[in-house]
Amino acid sequence: MSRVFDIIEKERKRQAENIELIASENFCSEAVQRAVGSCLTNKYSEGYPGRRYYGGCVHVDELEEYCIETWQKVFKTDYHVNVQPHSGSSANFAAYLSVLKAGDTVLSLELNNGGHLTHGSPVNLSGKIFNFVFYGVDEKGYIDYDDLRAKALAYKPKLILAGASAYPRIIEFEKFRTVCDEVGAFFMVDMAHIAGLIAAGCHPSPFGLADIVTTTTHKTLRGTRGGLIFCKQELAKKVDSAVFPGTQGGPLQHVIAGKAITAEEALLPEYKTYIENVVKNCKAMCNEFIQMGYTVVTGGTDNHLFLLDLSDKGVTGKAVQEACDEVGITLNKNCVPNEKLSPMLTSGVRIGTAAMTTKGFTAEDFIKTAHRIDEVIRSLQGK
Ligand code: PLP
Secondary structure, eight states: OOHHHHHHHHHHHHHHHSEEOOTTOOOOOHHHHHHHTSGGGGOOOOEETTEESSSOOHHHHHHHHHHHHHHHHHTTOOOEEEOOOSSHHHHHHHHHHHHOOTTOEEEEEOGGGTOOGGGTOTTSHHHHHSEEEEEOBOTTSSBOHHHHHHHHHHHOOSEEEEOOSSOOSOOOHHHHHHHHHHHTOEEEEEOTTTHHHHHTTSSOOOTTTOSEEEEESSSTTOOOSOEEEEEOGGGHHHHHHIIIIIIOSSOOHHHHHHHHHHHHHHTSHHHHHHHHHHHHHHHHHHHHHHHTTOEEGGGSOSSSEEEEEOTTTTOOHHHHHHHHHHTTEEOEEEOOTTOOSOTTTOSEEEEEOHHHHHTTOOHHHHHHHHHHHHHHHHHHHTO
8 A cells, every 4th residue: 555545544643633723724524525536536627617628528517517506505696606726825816817917006914914925925926926015903903994995095906805814803895895996996805714604694795895705615614625716797707717727727626526515515504503613612712811811812803713912921923833733732823913023933823713613622622722722831931
């Protein structure tokens, strides 16, 4: 047997034994894994259903159409859907390419304040091709909507982007739409982190407001690793050609099968209960840290994650991440608003409850884990 299966087995064991608190991770179902590991991986199908560059696409056409319809049901939308992006980053690049030209100005949330690399970081292609400018967060860590409007009026961006990798509060999409209308910008939402909450009705929806919505399918949506793009019907052709042939070749039909099952699962009543528990557990764990005297960015959470600001504890995010790893708790270091340390060190950690809620963790289990993390932090302070 290949050495690869030994490595997979070690990783399976790690996933089974560790407490997984990385806010962008989850555990997808056996059905999703079966679809992603299926014979569909053998099939080339460049193009779109009914318009392929290869023969033998009758079954993958049916699959891709079913996948599209099922996602429209999940988000109760008639937006056009492209299910081919290989990842969240690929979805974002194709979305940019659909409405922007090199050098165009885009307004987004900076990486250090909770944004994502693909939202214009200078080390990412997005920041090299387009002229990204950034809105900030206020002293508490909330999106500064006055700054958003001021920057929009000053820079006249072609596109304004809402969405984040590390933002614990509700994003007020209407406010973004108003600013976009004022300056004539396209409105794009990258809902990768909160897509599951939106699907379950636990976060306001961007559908009807945004021109383009991108997401990953593997975070709170609990599916296979991949990306999706939704857009208003008038942008459908532009988005489709930005995905293929603009930025990708053959779609991964085995992954599209996994995405279709992810959508079916998100339509089940148990999924709504799951997401409600994710949010409830997150509040419970976050409140426990506050009770123990920790500083939490924005003073709490509305979603599946929260950020501990450790600047008053004399430990770095990196040290806490490494020490937690040693006791089987997986989380990640994260910048806090107005970060003073480098992104390799950071003053904070990001904690999410989506993955362990899938494993059946209750609020009490998360509270116990908060105390375990507190012990780890106190042991570091003693060093
Ligand atoms: N957008 C946001 C908001 C994210 O948090 C992430 C990943 O963490 C991505 C996009 C990129 O997704 P992927 O890692 O699938 O490229």
